[in-house]
Amino acid sequence: MGTHVGDYMSNLNHAIELIKSHHEQYLAELIEFAAIPSISTLSAHKPDMQRAAEWAAQQLKGMSFSNVAILPTRGHPVAYGEWLNVPGKPTVLVYGHYDVQPVDPLNEWLSPPFEPTVRGENLYARGASDMKGNVHAFLKALQSLITSGGLPINVKVIVEGEEEIGSPSLDAFVQEHREKLACDIALNADSGIQKPDQPSLVYGLRGLSYFELWVYGPEHDLHSGVFGGSLHNPAQALCELVAGMHDANGHITLPGFYDKVRVLSEDESSDLAHLPHSDEEWRKMTGAPQLYGEKDYSTLERLGARPTLEVNGLLSGFTGEGAKTVLPAKAMAKISMRLVPYQDDTEIAQQLRDYLEQNAPATVRWELRTISTCSPVLVKRDTTGARAAAAALEETFGVRPVFVLQGGSVPVVSMIQTRLGVDSVLLGFGLPDDNLHAPNEKLHLPTYYRGIEAFTRFFARVGG
Amino acid sequence: MGTHVGDYMSNLNHAIELIKSHHEQYLAELIEFAAIPSISTLSAHKPDMQRAAEWAAQQLKGMSFSNVAILPTRGHPVAYGEWLNVPGKPTVLVYGHYDVQPVDPLNEWLSPPFEPTVRGENLYARGASDMKGNVHAFLKALQSLITSGGLPINVKVIVEGEEEIGSPSLDAFVQEHREKLACDIALNADSGIQKPDQPSLVYGLRGLSYFELWVYGPEHDLHSGVFGGSLHNPAQALCELVAGMHDANGHITLPGFYDKVRVLSEDESSDLAHLPHSDEEWRKMTGAPQLYGEKDYSTLERLGARPTLEVNGLLSGFTGEGAKTVLPAKAMAKISMRLVPYQDDTEIAQQLRDYLEQNAPATVRWELRTISTCSPVLVKRDTTGARAAAAALEETFGVRPVFVLQGGSVPVVSMIQTRLGVDSVLLGFGLPDDNLHAPNEKLHLPTYYRGIEAFTRFFARVGG
Numbered sequence: 001m002g003t004h005v006g007d008y009m010s011n012l013n014h015a016i017e018l019i020k021s022h023h024e025q026y027l028a029e030l031i032e033f034a035a036i037p038s039i040s041t042l043s044a045h046k047p048d049m050q051r052a053a054e055w056a057a058q059q060l061k062g063m064s065f066s067n068v069a070i071l072p073t074r075g076h077p078v079a080y081g082e083w084l085n086v087p088g089k090p091t092v093l094v095y096g097h098y099d100v101q102p103v104d105p106l107n108e109w110l111s112p113p114f115e116p117t118v119r120g121e122n123l124y125a126r127g128a129s130d131m132k133g134n135v136h137a138f139l140k141a142l143q144s145l146i147t148s149g150g151l152p153i154n155v156k157v158i159v160e161g162e163e164e165i166g167s168p169s170l171d172a173f174v175q176e177h178r179e180k181l182a183c184d185i186a187l188n189a190d191s192g193i194q195k196p197d198q199p200s201l202v203y204g205l206r207g208l209s210y211f212e213l214w215v216y217g218p219e220h221d222l223h224s225g226v227f228g229g230s231l232h233n234p235a236q237a238l239c240e241l242v243a244g245m246h247d248a249n250g251h252i253t254l255p256g257f258y259d260k261v262r263v264l265s266e267d268e269s270s271d272l273a274h275l276p277h278s279d280e281e282w283r284k285m286t287g288a289p290q291l292y293g294e295k296d297y298s299t300l301e302r303l304g305a306r307p308t309l310e311v312n313g314l315l316s317g318f319t320g321e322g323a324k325t326v327l328p329a330k331a332m333a334k335i336s337m338r339l340v341p342y343q344d345d346t347e348i349a350q351q352l353r354d355y356l357e358q359n360a361p362a363t364v365r366w367e368l369r370t371i372s373t374c375s376p377v378l379v380k381r382d383t384t385g386a387r388a389a390a391a392a393l394e395e396t397f398g399v400r401p402v403f404v405l406q407g408g409s410v411p412v413v414s415m416i417q418t419r420l421g422v423d424s425v426l427l428g429f430g431l432p433d434d435n436l437h438a439p440n441e442k443l444h445l446p447t448y449y450r451g452i453e454a455f456t457r458f459f460a461r462v463g464g
Numbered sequence: 465m466g467t468h469v470g471d472y473m474s475n476l477n478h479a480i481e482l483i484k485s486h487h488e489q490y491l492a493e494l495i496e497f498a499a500i501p502s503i504s505t506l507s508a509h510k511p512d513m514q515r516a517a518e519w520a521a522q523q524l525k526g527m528s529f530s531n532v533a534i535l536p537t538r539g540h541p542v543a544y545g546e547w548l549n550v551p552g553k554p555t556v557l558v559y560g561h562y563d564v565q566p567v568d569p570l571n572e573w574l575s576p577p578f579e580p581t582v583r584g585e586n587l588y589a590r591g592a593s594d595m596k597g598n599v600h601a602f603l604k605a606l607q608s609l610i611t612s613g614g615l616p617i618n619v620k621v622i623v624e625g626e627e628e629i630g631s632p633s634l635d636a637f638v639q640e641h642r643e644k645l646a647c648d649i650a651l652n653a654d655s656g657i658q659k660p661d662q663p664s665l666v667y668g669l670r671g672l673s674y675f676e677l678w679v680y681g682p683e684h685d686l687h688s689g690v691f692g693g694s695l696h697n698p699a700q701a702l703c704e705l706v707a708g709m710h711d712a713n714g715h716i717t718l719p720g721f722y723d724k725v726r727v728l729s730e731d732e733s734s735d736l737a738h739l740p741h742s743d744e745e746w747r748k749m750t751g752a753p754q755l756y757g758e759k760d761y762s763t764l765e766r767l768g769a770r771p772t773l774e775v776n777g778l779l780s781g782f783t784g785e786g787a788k789t790v791l792p793a794k795a796m797a798k799i800s801m802r803l804v805p806y807q808d809d810t811e812i813a814q815q816l817r818d819y820l821e822q823n824a825p826a827t828v829r830w831e832l833r834t835i836s837t838c839s840p841v842l843v844k845r846d847t848t849g850a851r852a853a854a855a856a857l858e859e860t861f862g863v864r865p866v867f868v869l870q871g872g873s874v875p876v877v878s879m880i881q882t883r884l885g886v887d888s889v890l891l892g893f894g895l896p897d898d899n900l901h902a903p904n905e906k907l908h909l910p911t912y913y914r915g916i917e918a919f920t921r922f923f924a925r926v927g928g
Binding site for chain 1: 505506507565566568569572594628629630670672674681682683684685686687688689690691692693694695696697699700702703704706707708709710746750751752753754755756757758763766767770772774775776777778779780781782783784785786787788789790791792795796797798800802825826827828829835836870871872873896899900901902903904
């Protein structure tokens, strides 16, 4: 099965040619993958999770991977396959996820989220960018090299189904399959670049602690005229608690919240200050009337180097059309914090609890439910993998990649760091305006095709 | 059709006997009425509104009322009928509504809201107490007197279908039908008593101004990791605005909100202080851990004599199971104020707008939608109608009624005051623990049967 080392360059050139002539076929395949409504957080979609895992496994089988299997976890399964045909060469563990975010508000989608639709240069579908496009891109990169004479490295692929809910079963899975997953280099494709013409490599990811805060008042909903004025309205009390979590300068008020926040090195600060970024362009992209954030920090610091606390959802009382004069029995906020090194997700949960104990009035009851947590992570910028990724990006885009701290969270990166002792290379091709987790998620097709080429160059070069 | 004046006492006695022997039949009829899901705020229930209006009209026809009709309005229709057979005698306009509140949260109902179910001494159904029970009770009172020889007064009945949404079409309707509705005395049955053994008469109702406040941030939902930290989360901004509407003493902070609030007379303060009331019993009835309210006022003052501001609903972002890491594009709060004499609902809307203009940050946009408004009202305590009602209550319950200020709002009372120049007698038989507007609304059947008798005595005596 192996090929001669001398063939690698001609293999790579052949693979790139192959990719350039197969755009249409790739797009058709990706549309098939993106049409599977694999929403991990909604239990009604359980059969779709299985279908999506099988779709990934089928791809691996199709390119002669061995030991392809749908491996069970406590939650949604993991698709696994390996191509271990060049003994003595390094082994790369490639990570992706086949699950996607929910689609509501559905009425804001211009085309149905699971009927992938091309408009202009983009493919619109839930999961198109996060991250079925990236999964499909690395699969096509591997396939194009295998078809062109073989891979110069050994590869193991895992595609999991719970990233969008915080990968709650994956740590146990990685622990259980430590030997099967052993590797020299890890590639995490759940990532993006700055702009279509500015490639980048992520070296830090924020952690995530996600909670539901419930505030309870009366035992059941009451008539707001008959009882209003005599009770602390739980929706009001919830608003008071949430409002108090930031001060007037945008600082988070949880006791001790900033104690362990890592200060950037001078190099990093300088890199960050020189990244291509315009506050006004960023604002325009969001459509917000003004930017907002922690005082005394730049937008890029706020996005990557500083922790945040966001309200992800609010629900209380009557929310239908018109009027219902109810004094609600309860109110709920979904609240999540993005953590930075060296904050500890366990400590953060306690800090939130401390805040509530100190600030919740005796006129209501409250309950805090932890939905998921994940540690922040930093990866080394000068590993074999990172160097190969930087070279692959420069060759593909014609521009040197910049190193960035990403605001999002990818739980598996710290699991692989802890359990397998390997830092991940974060290489993927989402764009900031892809509407991740939002209506009208899209994938920029020219960037996706370039991404396939960049992955191909990475796999061709990372073996040395 | 008329009967001799001398027959009234024997007619009344006969009617009371009739009532006592027809409990089962009345209950069966009421169950039929309460089974109609006449939810006025939900457009899907439009056919049910027609059915409920027809049910009421059928009852009027069945007891030989004239000119019975379903009269159109801009919204849901009004059932009308008249019994004008004793010329020279006063005319009483009787008001009720056939519409009901929405039923959510549906899963908290022990029996389906439109499958009326008797458990113990109560009938459970949406609208059983508010106010199909009261409508049915005055219809049965009228019927029992007519069957027993005739009414000693003239009667006009209107049963409308929009009370639960603030009676938006009724003012124009009353204006248009001024002559048809002309009367000497008005009876409004949308009311209640303090306890099953403590009758009461309401002489003041709070007004209601109901709004939706929308806060907008980015143009669409964003990934909270990618964008979090750089934008003012609209759910957070909404919480900040709502939290600021009360100060630490429970006072409402809208500029000028208390300027016109009427101070109770010494008599009223003394009456209020002597009403049967226990803070601890009230708290227990609600199930809240503690009472709460405006500092320096008693619970009964807070409930009847002071204005309030309540959050009736909150909605933003992701509210399904589990985690979705979204920075929402918008957040909504339903906010309503209960107003007391002599606050003006138009001025209150402007005060809320002023508050938002002064306090909303430039980092978000906001919009205020008025859903409904209704003025507060005071009625005279010493009219013919009020005296007849007090006598009817005392005779039926064996206890003198107390005069109370009710926390709820009944828009039609001020319309009839303004348009027809008549103060309403507020006589009805709901109880504070009937779960009005809440899951498991119920009607206390012994009180309902007594209510029929009390209405009968009122109609028998109010003619003089």
